[in-house]
Amino acid sequence: MVTDSQGSREMAVKARSASRALQALRSEDRVAILNRIADSLEQHEQQIMAENAVDVAAAGGTISDSLLQRLVLKPNKIHQLADGIRAIAKQEEPVGRLLSRLEVAEGLVLDKVTSPIGVLLIKGGKEATRSNALLHQLIVDAVAEVAPGVGRDLIGLVTSRHEIDELLKLHDVIDLVIPRGSNQLVSYIQAHTKIPVLGHADGICHIYVDTAADPAKARRVCLDAKVDYPAACNAVEKILVHDSLVGEQLNSLVKALQDAGVTVHGGERAAAALGLPPAPSVRHEYSSLDVTVELVGGLGEAIDHIHTHGSGHTECIVTEDQAAADDFLRRVDSACVFHNASTRFSDGYRFGLGAEVGISTARIHARGPVGVEGLLTTRYLMRGTGQAVEKDKGVQYTFKPLPLS
Known part of the structure; x- marks a missing residue:
């Protein structure tokens, strides 16, 4: 038996x-x-x-x-x-x-x-x-x-x-x-x-709308990231907005989300400033047609917020300021970091991997969408002519790189 x-x-x-x-x-x-x-x-x-x-x-x-x-x-x-x-x-x-x-x-x-x-x-x-x-x-x-x-x-x-x-x-x-x-x-x-586990438990993705954001791009990117497939782990869950945009530009973004059927919740600052219903928590994954909007004082504060409350999955900055974009991409420590592109692009198929077995927020050994390359490790193959180590006295090491072909 x-x-x-x-x-x-x-x-x-x-x-x-x-x-x-x-x-x-x-x-x-x-x-x-x-x-x-x-x-x-x-x-x-x-x-x-x-x-x-x-x-x-x-x-x-x-x-x-x-x-x-x-x-x-x-x-x-x-x-x-x-x-x-x-x-x-x-x-x-x-x-x-x-x-x-x-x-x-x-x-x-x-x-x-x-x-x-x-x-x-x-x-x-x-x-x-x-x-x-x-x-x-x-x-x-x-x-x-x-x-x-x-x-x-x-x-x-x-x-x-x-x-x-x-x-x-x-x-x-x-x-x-x-x-x-x-x-x-x-x-x-x-x-x-x-056994090593490759994957992620949470998909708390952020979009930071910078003071130099193009309003039309911000609306398009945020809408797609939330509405295209709300249950996906790469859907945006929190939109951070530079507080200088409070007024017509932020109101337009919130209205566009609401018109698309999204329930917009407010973080601690945004709920008070915009009269939005408060978010369930500072770190919340909706996986539905809900999103949190929060105000930040600038790029540094946005990055700190992402590192403190995010899950290391996918983050995006919307801005026309190339220096700010480069700084965001360099400093944000997540598996995928985008500039002016929906978080929904964080996907093995869309990355050209052919297929995806998962998305990893771990650091060893694969990170981000995992395709065939993420399921590989390495081996060493040695070819000799009868050499022996002999306490390294009998070998003259050269360590010379050779062409691959």
Whole structure:
């Protein structure tokens, strides 16, 4: 009899073995797998959407509106996913790419090459059970069809909270956890594993409207950052406005937001100055058509506010003052920092990564939208002619950089 813990370990061990088989394939075989997965997603689009609709219906009333919106597959999403996978297939081969070559000593050459991190545990919320099951089936079917030697064990499907708890104990087999779901899920995983966790629990993004902002640009950027997809982690949650703009320009921005259906809350200063309802707290993630507006005395105060109350996700400055913009981009310590562009651009697809497994506010090892490059580490390959260290007496070190080709 196999216990749950034994089953979880077996799943992870099989995934590691299959991942090594995948890494050993020719580059063109891995490309063929990706293209087959993309084709399969498009061929089964209606089935995927139907399963997602069942998930959404079952989740209604049991989860927050913001999480429900994240669960819903929007029209054309499957084609976007397929296009992203094909974009990855067209990229330069990421595995085994030569990064540096060094002559350590005569006849002794050291290469630094890219390598996959290893086994990943990617966990979404239980609300997507049916959608995930179908996507898992389509992907492993495609892998097995193109590369039988890799097989279906490359990706295991986790279906219960107990399995997650068991997998989180397997720090000797699993190399990285990427949680995709609610803040509560991310926080739970971060607190219950020794495995490195890549992700973010909060998405408290800011826009600072500088005194030198173009009013039309400020309205367009702020509206898009809030209204385009309010439940997204890269939607703006707080707009900081230079206090010199109190009056017609700020009133115009607030009215534009309200006309778009946004409930505008005021920070401590803005609530009093503009008669706005007070924000729930100084650090609040709405994930809905709500936003906080707060007044600041200048660039330095805006940056301090972001560092004190933000989550390190994505921040933006709207200004025509290039020096102020450069200062903001240099000093703000967040994963993504923009000038005159909506925070909604903070996305793996929009960054040209092809696809995204998550957005990380951590500092090790990947930060910001994480695509293929963020799932790589490095290895060293040394080629010699029989050298021995012999307490370094028998080696004349040269440490000479060599051309990569």
